[in-house]
Amino acid sequence: MNSSSSTEGTQNPEGGRRYYNPYEDLHGPAFDIRPVKNLYQIPTTPEFLFQEEAALKRRSFSDNITFYTGCAYLTGAVTGAGVGLVQGVKAGEAGDSLKLRINRVLNGSGHTGRKFGNRLGVIGLLYAGVEGGIVAARGEDDSINSILAGLGTGVLFRAAAGIRSAAVAGAIGGLAVGAVVTGKQVLRRYVPI
Incomplete structure (x- = not known):
């Protein structure tokens, strides 16, 4: 078999064998990936398959x-x-x-x-x-829900230990979630993403 047969590909600079390049016939702006950032630019906005998902602002x-x-x-x-x-x-x-x-x-x-x-x-x-x-x-969906949920979680978690223990745990839960919510808002406001 002749090595210079009619196979597609580019000619080796030394001559002889031809190597197959599957992308040889692809030309035009859609296939130009010379700035590598064009190949790896990933969108920063969330992508949704359905419009109903895009309308939701919180998890189910x-x-x-x-x-x-x-x-x-x-x-x-x-x-x-x-x-x-x-x-x-x-x-x-x-x-x-x-x-x-x-x-x-x-x-x-x-x-x-x-x-x-x-x-x-x-x-x-x-x-x-x-x-x-x-x-x-x-x-409504706001930070008050999270703080109330922290308070209620503490109360429910320690309810079997008595009223005083449940009240203390509720206060700790509400304060902990309040600190997390405040920290999240501070980060969102002062730290660029």
Whole structure:
């Protein structure tokens, strides 16, 4: 077979073989990618498949429950695993073997991680539920909903421990969410994105 047959492609500068270039016949402004930024310019605005999605300004109730519960559980599990790791390392005794020390660290990390993750996951679930209820009851979407949801979450989470404990937890929840909402508004206003 002749190496200079009628295959498509560009001629090798040394002569001989021709190499196939699938983009050789594409010309014009649509295919000009010389400034590399034209190839990698990604839009900064959200893209939606349907116009109904673009009109929504907040996540749906089920999306909120999934998001808050998942994020809270993950945060609690990672934090608890770190705390359990430190406790497991500190609990080591002088005569322990390496296997026993590793086992103690793993058990401490797993136990404390599950405990923290479950507690924060329940708090995230309560927060999403209370916030969804408040938004549905008020019919508005503003920062007051978030603060009231933090207050209600604290009260519900500690309700079994008594009225005083529930009131303190509610105040802490409301203040914590208020601080987060304020911090978010400050970041939005003073930090360019």
